[in-house]
Amino acid sequence: MRVNTFFKATLICVLALILSSQSYGQKVKVNSDLKHWPAGASPQEIGKRVAERFVVRPLPVAPRKITYPEVCTWYGALTYAKLSGDKKMEARLEERFKPLFGADSVLINAPNHVDFTVFGTVPLELFIITKDQKYLRLGKNMADRQWAPPEGNMINPNSKRYFDKGFTPQTRMWIDDMYMIPAVQVQAYRATKDVKYIERAAREMVLYLDSLQRPNGLFYHAPDVPFFWSRGNGWMAAGMSELLSSLPKNNPDRPRIMEGYKKMMESLLKYQAPNGTWRQLIDEPESWCETSGTGMFTFAMITGVKNGWLDKTIYGAAARKAWLGLVSYIDENSDVREVCQGTNKKNDRQYYFDRQRNVGDLHGQAPVLWCVSALLR
Numbered sequence: 474m475r476v477n478t479f480f481k482a483t484l485i486c487v488l489a490l491i492l493s494s495q496s497y498g499q500k501v502k503v504n505s506d507l508k509h510w511p512a513g514a515s516p517q518e519i520g521k522r523v524a525e526r527f528v529v530r531p532l533p534v535a536p537r538k539i540t541y542p543e544v545c546t547w548y549g550a551l552t553y554a555k556l557s558g559d560k561k562m563e564a565r566l567e568e569r570f571k572p573l574f575g576a577d578s579v580l581i582n583a584p585n586h587v588d589f590t591v592f593g594t595v596p597l598e599l600f601i602i603t604k605d606q607k608y609l610r611l612g613k614n615m616a617d618r619q620w621a622p623p624e625g626n627m628i629n630p631n632s633k634r635y636f637d638k639g640f641t642p643q644t645r646m647w648i649d650d651m652y653m654i655p656a657v658q659v660q661a662y663r664a665t666k667d668v669k670y671i672e673r674a675a676r677e678m679v680l681y682l683d684s685l686q687r688p689n690g691l692f693y694h695a696p697d698v699p700f701f702w703s704r705g706n707g708w709m710a711a712g713m714s715e716l717l718s719s720l721p722k723n724n725p726d727r728p729r730i731m732e733g734y735k736k737m738m739e740s741l742l743k744y745q746a747p748n749g750t751w752r753q754l755i756d757e758p759e760s761w762c763e764t765s766g767t768g769m770f771t772f773a774m775i776t777g778v779k780n781g782w783l784d785k786t787i788y789g790a791a792a793r794k795a796w797l798g799l800v801s802y803i804d805e806n807s808d809v810r811e812v813c814q815g816t817n818k819k820n821d822r823q824y825y826f827d828r829q830r831n832v833g834d835l836h837g838q839a840p841v842l843w844c845v846s847a848l849l850r
Contacts, residue, residue, distance in 0.1 A: 505789030507775060507848060514800050520553040520845035523838055526807040528565045532580060539580050541588045541653065542835035544595055549842025551598045556849040567599055584615040586627040587643045587653035597660035609664055616661035616670055619643060640677055648692045648705045651681050652712035659719050674716055675726035682733040690740035691755060698818045700825055701755040703766025710737060710773035718776060738783060741770055742791055749798025753813060754825050764802045764811045768840025771795040775847040796844060812837030
C-alpha cells in the first residue's frame with residue numbers, strides 16, 4: 474500500500490513536471506501582437522480619452538506652481554496628438570500653454586532642481602510641432618541652465634564636485650532623476666540637433682547606472698533606502714528608453730546604457746504579476762499592484778520591442794499583457810486607479826506598503842500616454 478502511494482506520488486510529480494515543461498515551451502506561442510487590440514483597449518481610444526481628461530484640467534492658481542507630474546502628462550498628451558494626427562488636440566494643448574508667456578509665467582518654477590527643469594520638455598515638444606521660436610528659447614534655456622554652475626542651481630552638498638566632473642550640479646543620486654534629467658536634455662537635442670545635450674544625458678545616465686544598479690538589474694529608491702520601489706524604477710526604465718531612442722549609434726556610452734537597460738528588462742520579466750502589472754515593491758509578492766510604475770515599465774518594453782532592442786516574442790507578449798492589465802485600471806472618467814501618491818524616500822518597508830493609492834493622479838495618467846505614443850510609433 475505504501476509502495477503504491479509512493480509510486481502515485483512520484484507519477485503525479487513527473488506529470489506535473491512534464492506539463493509545466495510543455496507549458497513553458499508554449500510561452501513562445503502567446504500573443505505578442507502590439508498592433509491589434511480588443512475594443513476599448515487600442516492606443517487611439519485610450520490616448521483620446523486620457524488626453525481629453527488632461528487638456529480640460531485648469532492650470533494651477535498662484536502661489537502654486539506647475540509640478541513635474543503635470544509636465545510629464547502634458548508631454549505625453551502632445552506626443553499622442555502628434556503621432557495620431559489629432560490637430561485639434563495639438564491646438565488645444567498649445568492654447569493651454571500660451572498663458573504661461575503672460576501673467577501665468579509665475580507658475581513656472583526656476584530651473585534649479587531636477588523636478589523643476591523637466592518643465593522644459595513641454596515647450597521643446599511644442600517647438601518640434603509648431604517650429605515657433607518662442608518655445609525653443611524657453612525650453613533650451615532650461616536645458617542650458619541644468620548644466621549651469623552650482624550657484625545657479627538648488628544647492629546640495631555635492632553640487633560642485635559633480636559639476637567639476639562634467640555632470641549637472643542638480644545630481645543627487647535619486648533614481649527619479651534619470652527621467653527628469655535626460656528628458657529635457659534629449660528634447661533639447663531633438664529640437665536643436667546639438668549633440669552636446671544628448672551627450673550630457675548619456676554621461677549622466679552612465680554615472681547613475683554605475684553607482685545605483687543592483688546585481689539583479691533593479692534599483693534601490695536611494696543608496697540608503699534598500700527597496701525596489703516601483704515608480705522609482707519606472708523613472709529609470711522610461712529615462713533609459715527615451716535616451717536610447719535618440720542616442721546616436723556611435724555614442725561611446727550607448728553600449729553601457731543598453732546593457733543596463735536590458736539587464737533591467739530581464740529582471741522585470743521575472744516579477745510581472747499574473748494580471749500583467751508590477752507591484753508597489755517590485756519583488757514583494759504581497760505588495761499591491763501599482764499602475765504608475767507599471768505604465769513606465771510597459772512604455773520601456775514597448776519601446777524596446779519596437780526598436781529591436783528586445784526579443785519581440787518574449788517581450789512583446791509581456792508588453793501586450795502589461796498594456797491590457799494597465800488599461801483595466803482606467804475608470805469610466807478616464808482616471809487611472811491604484812497610483813502611488815507622491816513619495817519621498819524612507820528606509821522603512823511598511824512606509825511603501827502604506828502609501829495612499831490614488832485615482833486620477835497625474836503620476837499615473839502620464840505613463841499611460843507615453844505607452845500610447847510608443848504603440849503608435
